[in-house]
Amino acid sequence: MPAAPLPARLGRLLLLAALAAGLVSCRASDVALDAPTTTTTAPATTTTTTTAPPATGMAGDPGVGDPYFPELGNGGYDALSYHIDLEWLPDNGSIDATTTIELTPTVDLRSFNLDLVGLDVSLVAVDGVDVGFRRSGREMTVLPESVLPAGEAVTVAVSYAGRPQPISLGSDVFGAGWQTDGREAYVVSEPAGAASWFPANDHPTDKALFTFELTTAPDQVGVANGVLVEERPEPDGRRTWVWRAADPMATYLASIVVGDLVIERTTAPTGLALRDAYPPEHAAPAQELFARTGEMVATFEEWFGPYPFEVYGHVVVDEALGFALENQTLSLFGTDLLGAGGAGERTVAHELAHQWYGNAVSPASWRDIWLNEGFATYAEWIWLQEAYGQPIERSAERAHAGADYGVAPGDPGNEELFQPTVYIRGGLALHALSVEMGDEAFRALLREWPQRFHDSTASTEDLRALAEELSGQDLATVFDDWVHGTELPPFPT
Ligand SMILES: [Zn+2]
Structure with missing residues (x-):
């Protein structure tokens, strides 16, 4: 997905040059990105401890030892599922959320870490019991009241709120994670941005199942990976959209978009369900850009074997991103690829192949x-x-x-x-x-x-x-x- 750390304008020039030359290049990846303007460094250490940790058991490692990003992910447990219940409050650019994680300790744990950057955590509970926690940079250490035995799954709930910010890793890598123009919100999490919007074991080596419960303004639509299983009005007039991703997924591919969107459903020649979401004013070029997706699914199934998930499609955000991203079952596109002809079609094929x-x-x-x-x-x-x-x-x-x-x-x-x-x-x-x-x-x-x-x-x-x-x-x-x-x-x- 995203791209080289070039200034956005240079990236666009390269993209235009590539288009003019008839070169491909889809993923505007080799082209560049319209990097978000806001990046943050890790917040100052804050500490909230309500109980002393148990004396036995192990402390889970704060990283999985990735050679490029050693602090990504955490050791000592296997995350099984995430349920992300999130309200987007566009009037003040903030979220109010509770993420519930089912995880299984792989060793006897007296403490373990989740990755989470910024945001105010109000509550952490393990199997319904409030517990202490400690925060430092992107690490949140959870302190259960008693040792969590290896092999016995527990449920960890984290309630948090605030204005999410994209994460800078202190390098030239794209400021990854939460993005907003003040009204629309979406995420671009590869490689390390998931921790900007939910507490996670943020490394591809720990895949898990996901459900999303997105509450939006009355006139907005919330989309996410997987299948829409429920849409309901709230008493205050807002709407809640529940999406379920039935296959294990890496945290960096977890995706939500909240905006002024319409959802269009079609079916590939193979029978695979397709659904695209885009701003209604971009309907015609979006339909044109994605017109051959079903054929591509059929072609790639011949070459690669069965499509690996239950559904596929795209979401277009109302912004010239300078790249596209292959979020699982729901690739993310920007308006810059609408009307881009062959380059746009190649990007559609590229992101589909990533599935x-x-x-x-x-x-x-x-x-x-x-x-x-x-x-x-x-x-x-x-x-x-x-x-x-x-x-x-x-x-x-x-x-x-x-x-x-x-x-x-x-x-x-x-x-x-x-x-x-x-x-x-x-x-x-x-x-x-x-x-x-x-x-x-x-x-x-x-x-x-x-x-x-x-x-x-x-x-x-x-x-x-x-x-x-x-x-x-x-x-x-x-x-x-x-x-x-x-x-x-x-x-x-
Ligand atoms: Zn790619």
Whole structure:
């Protein structure tokens, strides 16, 4: 998803240049983003302790040890589900929320952490009992009254309120998380922004089920991942929208949008339910942009295997984002891709492909981001071949000739997670792999990857192991040259 840390205006110029040149590039990813103007650093430490922690049991780790973002996620438990009950109060730009998390300790826990940045926490309860907590930066330490035994699920409720702010990680990475123009609100959480709007075990390695209960102004619509299971009026005239995502999901893909939206439902030729949401004034170009989604689902099912979730679709926010984001079952688009012709269509294909590569199978660490973007870029080339007859090799050749990507896609650095090499050289690495493995084994790899690792995460090493298993070849050279080497190898033939 998002992109290189270029100034928004430069990003737009690059996008226009790319469009004029007939280059693709969907994900305005290699283009850039309209970064949010507000970023915050972690708030000062605040402490609220009401009880002394139990003397036995372990303290859960404050991070899962991601090589790029060590403090993301937490140790000592497995999150099973999140229920996010959230009111958006546009008049003062704030939220009032309670997130209820079901989790299972993996060790005997005397305390554990959730990731949450900013916002005022009024209450933390474990199995209905108020408990103490402590906050420092993005870490909130929950202090149960007694040790939580390993293997026994508990329910943790956190009530909080305030004005969410996008999170800066102290690098050039996009200020991720909550975004608002004062009336509309949405989230762009990759890689670390989920903690700006709900308490989370914020790392892809801990996927969970999600439900969202969004209360909006009377004339607004709230959408989220999954399926709308209830819409009800509140006594004060506001409306509540309940969405349920039935498949495990990484926290960075959890998404809500509240705005002036209409929801349109259609069905793909495969029978998959599709639903798009967009501002009514953008209905015609939005319908045009998403017109071939059903065909794309059918094409990608032939190449990748069954679509991994129960529903798909897009939501358009009334802002020129400069990128799109593949939130699970509900990709996020901005107005800049409306009327963008082929570039817009390629982005639609790119974000759809992420549902297999990135969402069903998520990166084991953020250093593996090329696994998301390389596959999605390669999928664009598949779409160009299947829909327009342009061979994949021709698209790859053009990409190879386009620039000197002298950074290893397998280690782009945590400050340049979304730089072009991750996308373009990532896609080229897969093309090189297909040349080395041969078409049959490579097509088997495309299908087996989302089958074997669905609802989970996988690493570059997992990909190499699977490719070697399916081809019976030693593929070290391809990975060394294309994924881990700095110098761009010659075009594979
Ligand atoms: Zn992408």
